Amino acid sequence: MSEDMQEEAEGTVKKFMYVNRKAPYGTIYALEALEVVLIGAAFDQDVSLAFIDDGVFQLSNGQNTTDIGIKNFSPAFGALGDYDVSKLYVEKESMDERGLALDDLMELTWEDEDDDWEEKPSIHLVSREEMKTILGNQDVILSF
Amino acid sequence: MSILHTVNKSPFQKNDLESCLAHVNSNDAVLLIEDGVYGAISGTRFSVLTSSSDADIYCLKADLDARGIDPDKLTDGVKLIDYDGFVDLVAQNDAVNSWL
Amino acid sequence: MFAHQKSQANRDVGEKNTVKFAIIVNEGPYTHQASDTAYQFARATLAKGHEIVRVFFYHDGVNNGTKLAVPPQDDRHIPNNWAQLGKDNNLDLVLCIAAAQRRGILDEKEAKRQGKETDNVIDGFRISGLGQLIEAGIQADRTITFGD
Numbered sequence: 001m002s003e004d005m006q007e008e009a010e011g012t013v014k015k016f017m018y019v020n021r022k023a024p025y026g027t028i029y030a031l032e033a034l035e036v037v038l039i040g041a042a043f044d045q046d047v048s049l050a051f052i053d054d055g056v057f058q059l060s061n062g063q064n065t066t067d068i069g070i071k072n073f074s075p076a077f078g079a080l081g082d083y084d085v086s087k088l089y090v091e092k093e094s095m096d097e098r099g100l101a102l103d104d105l106m107e108l109t110w111e112d113e114d115d116d117w118e119e120k121p122s123i124h125l126v127s128r129e130e131m132k133t134i135l136g137n138q139d140v141i142l143s144f
Numbered sequence: 145m146s147i148l149h150t151v152n153k154s155p156f157q158k159n160d161l162e163s164c165l166a167h168v169n170s171n172d173a174v175l176l177i178e179d180g181v182y183g184a185i186s187g188t189r190f191s192v193l194t195s196s197s198d199a200d201i202y203c204l205k206a207d208l209d210a211r212g213i214d215p216d217k218l219t220d221g222v223k224l225i226d227y228d229g230f231v232d233l234v235a236q237n238d239a240v241n242s243w244l
Numbered sequence: 245m246f247a248h249q250k251s252q253a254n255r256d257v258g259e260k261n262t263v264k265f266a267i268i269v270n271e272g273p274y275t276h277q278a279s280d281t282a283y284q285f286a287r288a289t290l291a292k293g294h295e296i297v298r299v300f301f302y303h304d305g306v307n308n309g310t311k312l313a314v315p316p317q318d319d320r321h322i323p324n325n326w327a328q329l330g331k332d333n334n335l336d337l338v339l340c341i342a343a344a345q346r347r348g349i350l351d352e353k354e355a356k357r358q359g360k361e362t363d364n365v366i367d368g369f370r371i372s373g374l375g376q377l378i379e380a381g382i383q384a385d386r387t388i389t390f391g392d
Binding site: 012014016028029032035036039040042043045140141142143144 | 268270302303342343373374375377378379381382387389391
C-alpha cells in the first residue's frame with residue numbers, strides 16, 4: 001500500500017485555522033467560535049487559532065462580566081490546552097495598535113506529552129509577516 | 145499554495161479590506177463581494193491599496209450592478225467576475241479566507 | 245518554521261473537474277446579504293456540476309431554517325428558497341443545534357423534548373451538532389463561509 005493510501009485509510013488530517021478578528025461580548029461571534037474549536041478538538045485535526053485585529057481582545061486577562069449579565073467565557077480558553085489545542089498565534093502588530101502587551105493577556109499553557117509533560121505557553125506572538133505565512137498554509141480557514 | 149480572500153464590508157466603514165490586503169501573499173486572490181465592492185471604486189483612499197497589492201483583485205459584478213456602480217469607475221486592474229467566476233476562483237485556490 | 249506541507253486532499257483538487265464544497269452561513273435571512281450570497285453561490289456551484297457536501301447554518305444563520313417566516317409576496321422567500329434548492333438537489337442543510345436552541349429554532353423532536361407547544365424547522369433542514377461543521381470541512385475540498 002502506498003503512503004498516500006495509508007494516510008487515507010487512517011483518516012485525513014487537515015490544517016484547520018480559526019481566525020478570530022472580533023472582540024468578545026459586543027457580539028456573540030467570539031463565544032460561538034470558541035465552541036466550534038472545543039467541539040472540533042475531538043476530530044484530531046491539525047488545529048491552530050489566529051488572533052488578529054480586535055480578536056486579540058478576546059485573550060485579555062481580568063475579564064469581569066458580572067454587571068453586563070453575560071457569561072464570562074474567557075476561562076474556557078484555559079481548557080484548550082487539555083484538548084491539545086496549543087497553537088494560538090497572536091499578531092504583534094494588532095497588539096501594538098491596541099496598546100496591549102503579552103502581560104495584558106491570559107496565561108495559557110499546554111502540557112507537552114513528548115517532552116515529559118512539560119508545561120509550555122500556548123500563545124505565540126507572531127509578526128504580521130509570519131501571520132501571512134501561517135494563513136497561507138491552511139486547508140480549512142474558519143472565520144466567524 | 146494560494147488562498148482566495150473574500151471581503152464583504154465597505155472599507156469606509158470597517159477595516160476588513162485593509163486588514164485583508166495586509167495579510168495576502170503574492171499568489172493569493174482577493175474577491176470583493178456585497179458591500180466590499182465599494183472598495184473597488186477608483187479615486188478613493190483605498191484605490192492605492194488595491195492597485196498596489198501583489199494579489200489579483202476581483203469584484204463580483206452582481207453586487208456592483210446592484211449598487212449602481214459603473215464598471216468604468218473601478219480601480220485599474222480590478223477584474224469583474226460573475227457567480228460562475230466566483231465558483232471557479234474558489235475551486236482554483238487551495239482554501240478560502242472570509243474576512244468577516 | 246511555518247512552511248507547512250499541504251495535505252494531499254487539497255493538492256489533488258486542481259486536477260479534478262468536480263469539486264466538493266462545504267458552505268457555512270453565519271447570518272440570518274433579510275438583515276444581512278450573507279444568506280442571499282450563499283444561496284446564489286450554491287446555485288452557481290450546482291449549475292457547474294460541482295458537489296455540495298453540506299450547508300451548515302451557524303450563529304443567527306439558523307434563522308434561515310424557520311418555517312414561520314411570512315415575507316411580503318413581492319419579496320424573495322429565503323427559507324423556502326433554501327428548502328427548495330435542498331429538495332431539488334438532495335442537499336444536506338444543517339442547523340447548528342446549540343445556536344438553534346439559543347434562538348428558539350426547534351425541530352419536532354426537540355420541541356417535544358423541551359415541552360414546547362410548537363416546532364418551527366422547515367422541511368428539508370435538519371438540526372445537528374457542531375461536529376457536522378468540522379466533518380464537512382474534512383470531507384469537502386473547499387470550505388467557504390458567508391457572514392457579516
